[in-house]
Amino acid sequence: MNELLAIALSGFRESRRNRVTVVVFLFAFVMIFATTFALELTVATFERVMTDVGLGVMSLIAVFLAIFLATGLLPREVERRTVYMVVTKPVGRSKFVVGRLLGNLVTLSFVMAIMAVLFVAQMAINHATLTQAHGIAIAGLFLEVIVLSAVGFMFASGSSQFVATVATVGIYFVGHLAPDLYRMANKTQNVALKWVGKAAYYVLPNLDRLDFKARATYAEPTTFSELGGSAVYAVGYACIAIVIACLVFERRDFK
Secondary structure (H helix, E strand, C coil): CHHHHHHHHHHHHHHHHCHHHHHHHHHHHHHHHHHHHHHHCCHHHHHHHHHHHHHHHHHHHHHHHHHHHHHHHHHHHHHHCHHHHHHCCCCCHHHHHHHHHHHHHHHHHHHHHHHHHHHHHHHHHCCCCCCHHHHHHHHHHHHHHHHHHHHHHHHHCCCCHHHHHHHHHHHHHHHHCHHHHHHHHHHCCCHHHHHHHHHHHHHCCCHHHHCCHHHHHCCCCCCHHHHHHHHHHHHHHHHHHHHHHHHHHHCCCCC
């Protein structure tokens, strides 16, 4: 456990030193508060505008950072050959992967917490109403980040950063189109396409299930049981992805 914690903290420091984290944080600060300028044009719906833009910016930044860090940590360790110093010690490769993932999630949690505070501050400054839907939308975004991080590690465990990034970005877009994929699979008359579509729906992550931003924009309530079900789904999918990542990394030849 101490070894795993040490690896996680090392991964957190590595991610924190990455300049993109600072750039993204500054971008988040500017963009979230820039929503105020929209109030001059949409006075009647300013709460919806702040919610929609604020959560939208948070989502874009969190997803970008999750993919960038998740797909870059392992390839950089291999490229710099620092991975040799770790795996030659009494630290297994699987523990190394899990530790790096935990460190990555700590970094993302820190950045998302800062963005959430900025978002809440902006809503409070403009006397907008904060609802349960806002908190659930942010929680859903964090669950999405967990899934994308695990998927990014899964691809990065056996490929380069470029390949892993492209694959994870593709999973992100397809994951948000999962319900449409299932509907099209049901409508097609081709039996083969129907089975392929349904198989893809169940194999690929359903990220649309974790997206509650639209509900927050229109203040539509979400039950905690639904959020709990989404959390179980996200954590379960992330666990499967990281197990695959560990299996691939265990068999990877670093020569």
